[in-house]
Structures are given as structure tokens and as C-alpha cells.
Amino acid sequence: MSGVISGILMGFTSILDPLTIGLLIAGVIIGLFAGATPGISGTMIVAILLPLTFKLDSIPAFVMLTAVYAVAVFSGSITAVLFRTPGAPEAAATTFDGYTMAKKGFPHKALGYAMFSSFLGGTLGAIALLLIAPQLARFALKFGPAETFALILMALAMISSLDVKNQTKAILMGIFGLFLAMIGMDYMTGVERYTFGVPILSAGLHFIPVLLGLFAVSEALRMIQEDPEVKQKIEKIKTTLPTWEEFKRLIPTYIRAFPLGLFIGILPGVGATTASLVAYSTEVRSSKTPEKFGTGIPQGIAAPECANNAAAMGALVILLALGIPGSATTAVMLGGLILHGLRPGPLLFTLYPKFAYAIMVAALIANILIIIMSPAFIRFFSNVVFRIPRGMLGTLIILFCVVGSFAMRNNMFDVWAVLLFGLVGYVLERYGYPLAPIVIGLVLGSLAETEFRRTLITQGGFMGFFSSPISTGLILVSIFVFVYPFIKSAIASRRGLKVGSGKE
């Protein structure tokens, strides 16, 4: 333990020089801007900044990149709350309740919840990173394909309790989302599915154009129908942190979302977006009032925002402790580290303790800076954006979504996808088909399929799913979770209770 404390002190001292601190703060600012811009992801920014860091020492360079990485995960929620436009994919789940809360007239509260939860998830995640990274990483390795599949299955099963008002539609949309994930090349066999011989389709539907289309473009299409020369109603947003009472009510949420987020972040190739959606689903399931989700309740913002920042730290855990990139951004960072002549891995803490602790301390400070620096950014941002007349704002959102979707993969197909799904989202929502399950299905779909099939191959068949107590337990819980709402309503109707009275 004393080794850790001296390590932390070493980390603090090694970033205590004007250049490093300046770069850390600059990293936070860049992260805020990048995260709030649809189409500019943390991955892109880190890739763009990397070559510029070669003149620097490795510590200041990666302190800055870590700050960008940590903050960009949060700031996507700003646009998600204000315009239903997730500025970063990790904020997808924040639109579900954040935007509805803002629409009810509490954007400052919604942003406050998002900011505080991100801060909490990120800071706790960074502390876990500092204290027990190697142990955590080793523990996560025990999670094989069967366990990952079971975890994803559980999140998917919760779709049935997501929109109690119309379960059939919610489940249909969830399956629709899962099906969208099937388009493109099948990872396991290389077979191209539903590509109609068009090469660009073999890359499959990217999650970001679909997400931006369904939520942002469809909302912008609605926005421009109103008088386009009028400015938005909400102005001058002063972020309000949750009060002590509100915080106390959220503690159970944090107790669920934080470890879940951190753990999913550590699993390689799963990522913060998945973490936030799984945390959201878990929260719905654990709630006594699942029907309130999607109507703008604090738990619906707190769970995904806490989980995604924790997951971002989780990805750093496995990167630093084992040298395995858990997400796209950490993969780019790993490449940069190698170009700097460093090789993260189990020996990093022995060979380059100064570097390792500097990065971890920087991650901690960056997450704390979220709560210090973002109110000013949000004020500035809303001041600018809410002076824009509605017609122009709608145009701006649509254009950013179109160009941003292109930017993800430099693929014209994504431009078509964002527009098409803009219309699809618009039509579906008009007729009461919920959009959230599509996003959950699409994000988890390919993961569910590949992990399922990987389990079959590596564990020698279907029995593989029940070879470990973790996966067996999770699968049984998923089945129960999926069927439970139906059983509940069946029992209710058989008893002839006042059906539907408390439900709508």
C-alpha cells in the first residue's frame, strides 16, 4: 500500500510543471469541445494530436491525451441533453432521459446530474485505477465469451421492461436494432450479409450515423417545423448540481452503475457506449417504477453517465496493466505509446512507474476538472447556441450530423444512413415506436452474436454457456427478467384487478 501512496505522490510531482499542467487543462478544453461536437470522437482527436506530441516528453504528451479522452466521454452529454444530439457515442443513453428532462424545462438540472454523475464515475474509476488496476485487470480476464454473452443478454432482456406502455413495440424495436447489427460482413465467417453486392455496405451499419439519425436528425426535422426564425425558449443555462437530498436518492443507482461501468470498460472490445446502455438497462430493471424511465428521471441520466466515465477509466486499467487496448481510443493511445518507445503491460509499473502514475493521476485530475470547468463551458456553449434562430439551429444540427457521420469512417454510405435513419426515427416516433431499444439492440447486437458463436466454438457447444456459474446465473436471470413483465401482467389480469390503471 505504501508503494501505491509513494507512487501517487510521484505521479503528482511528475505532472507538477507549468507545461504539463497547461497541457492537462488544454486537454480538458479540447475534450469538452470535441465531445460536444457530433462526429468528432475522442478517438479522432487523439489520433490527430498524437503526431503533434512527438516533440514532447511522453509524460506531458500522454497527460494531455488522457485528459482529452476522459473529458470527451462526458461532454457528449451536453448536446445530448440540449438537442437530443449525442456529441459522442457514449452519450447515447443520456438522450433517453436527459433530453426529456430538459424538455420539461429543467435543462440545468439534467446537465447537473450528467456532470455530477460523470465526475463521480470518472473519479471513482480513476481511484480504482490508481489503487487496484493490476488486480482488476486480472479479474476481468476470467470473463470469457460465455460470460460476456450472458451479460449482454441480460441487458437485452431488459428491453421488455423498458417501455411498459407498449411492450410489443419496444421488443419489436429492440429486435429491429439487433437485426440492423447483422448487416455487413459476418465477423465469424467473412460472409457478407445483405450488402446487395455494394462494397461499402460490407462495413456494416455504423452505430453513430444510426444514432445521430434516429435521435438528432429526427428531432431537428421536428424543430424546423415550428417558426424557423424564432429563437429557442431556453436561455442562459446555469448548471445546477444535485442537492444533498437528490444525491442521497441516487446512491443506490451509483452503487449499481459504477462497478458495472468500470468492469465493462475493462473487458476488451466492449467499451463505454455498451457500458452506459447496460447500466441504463440494469437501472430500469432494478427500479420499482420502470415505466418512469424515458420520461426524464434523474436515475436515467445518472446511471449511464456514471457508467460511461467509469468505463473509460476501466479501459485505461487494462491498457496500463496488461497492454491490451479495451477501446478504439486506447488502441490509438497504445500505438502512440509504442511510437514514444513505451510499452504498457504488466511490467509498466516496474519499468516506468513515473509514467504510469503520472497518467493515472492525470486521469483523476481530468475527471475532477469536469465538475470545475464544464459549468463555464456549458454557459458559453448555451449562450452561443440558444441565440441561433431555430431554423438555422436545425440546419446546423443536421449538417453536423451528416458531416460528422461521414467523418467516422470516411464512408459516403454513412451519410445516406444518417439521413435515412433521420426519417425512420421521425416516422417511428410519430406512431409511438420507441427509439431507445433500437439503439440498445444495435450496439449490443454484433457483440451478442459474435460472443454467442465464440462460446459455441471455444467451449465445445451449447453446454459452454453453463460451464461457469457466472454465465449460468446471468442467463437464468436474463430469462426471468425477460418473462417477468409478462407474468406480472398475466397474474394481474387473471386476478381481474384494475388493469392498466396504474400503468399509463
Place this chain on the structure above:
Amino acid sequence: MMELLAKKFDMCRSRGDTIVALAILISSFYFLYLTFQLPIPKQGSTLDVGPRAFPMILLMGMIVLSAVIIVQNIKAKRICELTETPHPRNFWIGVAFLFLYAYLLDIVGFVVLTPIATYLFMYAIGVRSKKILIGGTLILWLVLTVTFPMLMEVQLPRGVWIFREISYFFY
């Protein structure tokens, strides 16, 4: 179960709802047909369920559920009140413009097409103030051009012929 659900939520009948479900139903059948055409690779693990299994299950699920929704809608007694405002004519023109934008992007290129499309789009959705039209177009164009191709080095479509030459001036 269908009746149970219909009773439980006191469904109302909505034509748009049915049309959406019908569209999903029909396209699910079409994709199911395509799924049966998918090749099954000879190599690969014998334990794998192959590329067809997952989509097939999902499509069948979609067929059943969309059918349930259609039946619910037909059986429902009362007709939904239409609360939505009708679309202004200009809205659909705007949507058409967006798709035209995507289509022309590869030909005219980002730099030239964007300001034209922005101006026309804003006009189409009903902006008439010259200040917003011209100022807005310029600002949007500037912000997008600076952010994406210049700062983020995104290679947005350059278009062909002279448009390509123009784009080299910016990125």
C-alpha cells in the same frame, strides 16, 4: 397473449401505426428470403451456427411481433386522435433537399455544395430573413469547413472537375 395485450393497454387504432408495422412485416419477409440465399461456408468451425442463424431468429421475431401489432390495431375499438400537427409542405421539400445533398456531395464536393444547400434548405423550411439566410449560411459553412476538413483532416468529398480544384484550396 395478443388479446391480453390489447385488453391491457386499451389499444386505439391508428393507420400510421399499422402502416409502419406492415412495412416492417413485408421487409422482414424479404430479408428472410435473402437470409436463405446466404452462402454457408464449408470451412470454419463445425460447432458454429453459421451466418444465417441469428438473422433468421431475429427476422422471425420481427414478423411475429409486427403481425401482433397489426392485429391489435385492427381489433382495437376506438380510433386514435391525431395529435400531431400536419407537416408543412416545405418540410418535405427540405427533406428532399437533404437527400439531394447526399447525392450531389460526390459530384459537386463539400466546399461548393454546402453553402448552396444550406441556403436553399433554410429557405425551404421558411426562413425569409436575409440576415439569417446569408449570415447563417456563411457561418455554418465556415464552422464546418474549419472544423472537419481543416482541423480534423477529414477528407470530405471533393467532387469532380473544377470543384475538385476548388476544394484543394481549402483542404
Place this chain on the structure above:
Amino acid sequence: MSKKVSTKSLILVGAVLALVVLAGFTGCVGEQKPAEQAPEAPQIPKPANHPNYPERPITFIVNYGAGGGTDRFARAMAAPMEKILGQKIVVVNIPGGAGSIGEDYLLKQPADGYYVLAMGSDFPINLVTGRNPNDLDDYYPLARVQYDTGTIMINAKDSRFSNLDEFLEYAKKNKVVIAGTGAGGFDEVMVTKFAKAAGIKYEYVTYDKAGKMHAALVGGHIDAMFEEFGPPMSLIESGDVKPIVVFAEKRVEGFEDVPTALEYGWDITQGRWRGFLLKAGVPEDIAQYLEQVAYAAYQTPEYKEFEKNSYLHLREGWLGHEDFTKLIKKEIQDYAEILKELGYIEEPQETV
């Protein structure tokens, strides 16, 4: 009126601020003005008919995502090449379809020498399977730069086997799971060749991300993986993962105790390579100039250090235009046979 003006100025301030924050870095941190470093860089005579080439930034198309091996290769080569060319190189990632989308994208660009595709061993495979619908003649193979060395690696703490002999003995009686990245790609071909030559019982499983595969091996969820030395190096150093057989002509430095496949009588020596392609029709003088520039960059200490850090220095990578073209032609023939054997191209692939 005045309010409107302030609206616009505010927006402008926002845009400018974002610009300053980012671009400020380019200036103060980077200071990578290519012209400054030009004197140190080797001088290569400009193309005869295009003395001003390159007049504007050159685009490196990477047909895989950011952070992968090909992406790192392109960015590591871009840095010294920028200095020699005196022009910026923009790296653009166009991932998807096992690299075929980026390969197709190159052909949609003009053949003016401003678009260079950084790609790897999956290119000939994509041509054979038809995933890339174009023909080799549509491309101008510029040079092969990296020649990586593949191995079969196992979990170093595995109690069942700790070297190739024990692995073979185990795998002849029990089925083993060997992982690789990509289906029907280079890794699967190598694993199949190895397993057939060794006569073992196996299942091949693919991982979309190499990191995930490493985690699965350390976590004990798979028995072995096909991988190059570089990516899991930190896990090799820490004693989590170890190579048991190397696919090279001779044993490699630093791993002298790991036998080659040749020693067991299996003729498997190919490695994953990475190189550059141009679109066919690029003026001959520009193509030759680019080849010389790439060679000069390949020789810089900067790049050599990157190769050493990534364990790519084990075998000589460079092949010029002519040899590289021959290599690709030969590989296309080889893969056509192997993939037919594997059942991937038995009948013309129908895409739905």
C-alpha cells in the same frame, strides 16, 4: 439589430476559440514545419516531368481503423516521408470489409500520385475472394515495407503444454482452439496450414480485435493464437504468453529457443506484410519518386526504431515495385488454391 450582430460575433468567437485551442497546438507543440527539417532529410531528385510534385498534401489511405497495425505502419512512415517530401501527409482511415472498402476507395480517386494506399496481406486475399471486385492491374504496387513474423502462442502458465512438442502431443489427442483475427483472411490460412501440417485436431475461432484475443488467451478461454511478435510483446515479457513455433526461415533473435516450422519439416514461412499501393496510371516518374522517398524513409533511424520497438525488424521488409508486384501475383495464385481447399471460393461467391 445590435443584438443580432452580437449573436454572430459570439458564434464566430466560439468557432475561433475552438480553432485557436486546437490550431494553437499545431503551432506551439508540434512545430513540425517540414521545411525546417528539410536540410537533414535525404535529398532525392524530383520527378523529371513533375518538378513541383508534391504541390499539396498527400493522402495516405489506411484500409483499417485507427490504432491497428496498418494504421501504425502508415503513421510511422508518414512522419519521415513528410520531411523528405516537404509536404504534409494526411492519414485517412477507411475501415471495413477486411480492407476492401479502402482498396476500392483508392480507385475512385484520380491517379495523380496524391493518394497512396497503406495496406497489408489481406489485399491479395480480397482480390481472390472477390470482396474487392477490382483487378490487380488496376493497382500499381509501390513497395512492400514491413515483413512481419508469425507465431503460434500459448498461455505461458498453461499446465497442459509448455512447448511445441507437448502442444502437438496434446492436440493430437484432444481438440484445441486456435484463434486468429479475421475470417477467411491471412490468419486463418496460416492456422489451417499449420494444423494440417502438424496433423492436429483443432477449431479456428476469429476475433475482431487483437487485444480481445490476447485477453482470451491470458484468461484461458482459448488454447493458442496465431499472432505476430509485436502486439502481445508486453505479455511475452511479463511471462503471460509465449511463442512455441515461429514461421520463418530461421530462429529469430531474442527467441532462440523457439523452433521454426521448417525444423519440423513444415514449409510455412510466410508472414503478414504491409506496403503501399498506388492507383494504376500514376505518372511513371512520380511513382518512381515516391518509391525512392519511401525507401529513404524506410532507412531513417526514426523508422528503424519504430520497427525495433514493434518487433518488425526480424525480417527484411523492403521490396521495390517489381518484386512486390511479383510477390502479389504469386500470392494471388497461392491463395486461390488454398482458399479453394478451405471451401471459401468453391463456387463463385454470391453476395446478398
